[in-house]
Amino acid sequence: MTDFQITILGSNSAIFNHGRHPSAQFVQIQNQHFLIDCGEGTQERMHENKVKWFKIDYIFISHLHGDHYFGLIGLLTTFNLLKRKNKLTIFAPKELKKIIQQQLKVSNTTLNFDLKFIATQTDDKYCILDIPECTVYSFPLNHRIPTTGFLITSKTIQRKLDLEKIQQFQIDKTQYKFLIDGEDVLDVNGKKIKNSWVTQKGKPTRSYAYCSDTVYDVQIVQYIKNANLLYHEATFLHQDKVRAKETMHTTALQAAQIAKKAKVQKLILGHFSSRYYHLSELEEEAKTVFENTALAIEGNIFSV
Numbered sequence: 001m002t003d004f005q006i007t008i009l010g011s012n013s014a015i016f017n018h019g020r021h022p023s024a025q026f027v028q029i030q031n032q033h034f035l036i037d038c039g040e041g042t043q044e045r046m047h048e049n050k051v052k053w054f055k056i057d058y059i060f061i062s063h064l065h066g067d068h069y070f071g072l073i074g075l076l077t078t079f080n081l082l083k084r085k086n087k088l089t090i091f092a093p094k095e096l097k098k099i100i101q102q103q104l105k106v107s108n109t110t111l112n113f114d115l116k117f118i119a120t121q122t123d124d125k126y127c128i129l130d131i132p133e134c135t136v137y138s139f140p141l142n143h144r145i146p147t148t149g150f151l152i153t154s155k156t157i158q159r160k161l162d163l164e165k166i167q168q169f170q171i172d173k174t175q176y177k178f179l180i181d182g183e184d185v186l187d188v189n190g191k192k193i194k195n196s197w198v199t200q201k202g203k204p205t206r207s208y209a210y211c212s213d214t215v216y217d218v219q220i221v222q223y224i225k226n227a228n229l230l231y232h233e234a235t236f237l238h239q240d241k242v243r244a245k246e247t248m249h250t251t252a253l254q255a256a257q258i259a260k261k262a263k264v265q266k267l268i269l270g271h272f273s274s275r276y277y278h279l280s281e282l283e284e285e286a287k288t289v290f291e292n293t294a295l296a297i298e299g300n301i302f303s304v
């Protein structure tokens with residue numbers, strides 16, 4: 001397990017078909033656990049993939065087409081039945097709050113944990129969550145109803161002191177913070193101690209961008225520039241580009257063009273139309289433009 005990874009739970013568009021499920025992804029970043037989108041059956045998918053779903057404290061819903069949130073009320077009710085106590089925060093279009101409240105009300109359910117809704121906006125990029133492990137931004141996508149993508153950026157993991165090695169030198173403890181910042185320091189006798197002698201490497205910031213659903217739109221590039229990993233919907237093959245435009249979806253070729261323009265390191269294609277049983281054609285098509293492309297096969301884990 002790495003410190004920042006994505007598990008694909010569902011990657012089919014609209015309906016369950018060919019053994020593929022509606023959209024959902026589980027994100028683990030250090031000790032934080034997120035769910036992005038929650039199509040029908042997401043609970044079951046999380047059980048099957050043995051992710052730590054009970055540790056989820058933040059849920060991000062891209063938009064209110066049913067294949068992206070119909071699993072939510074079931075998950076919330078399960079949390080309640082299992083006597084969850086921790087607060088849960090859901091980032092979603094503002095109408096979701098009313099929908100969930102109504103579902104809870106008519107079933108006479110009172111949650112025994114705090115449920116907080118934060119409404120997403122589709123006019124610009126916004127920082128919606130800032131915690132020690134990462135920062136999360138929402139940004140507008142271009143779909144039939146208000147939709148946002150999400151960008152999760154890990155924070156720099158500082159250098160670590162190598163306590164065994166540090167004992168071999170006479171370094172005053174007041175110097176430790178400079179070592180963590182990567183600087184060389186002086187020992188108590190004024191002798192230079194190189195940073196690399198007594199610390200272990202930290203990790204630079206990394207980012208994961210989630211773009212589902214959207215028509216091909218180069219405006220998105222500015223929000224996801226240089227991401228280490230990009231999930232972009234590729235509902236159709238380019239031969240069906242007219243249908244893609246009508247339904248405000250993207251083709252595999254177009255997703256690859258976005259990845260190339262945004263200079264991301266790796267592209268994952270998902271949100272596949274049920275018209276395709278074999279997905280290799282989508283992958284091959286994208287690779288003609290952007291080589292480092294993979295399919296969002298359910299159960300697969302991608303490290304950021």
Ligand SMILES: [Zn+2]
Nearest residue numbers: 063065143213
């Ligand atoms: Zn949609």
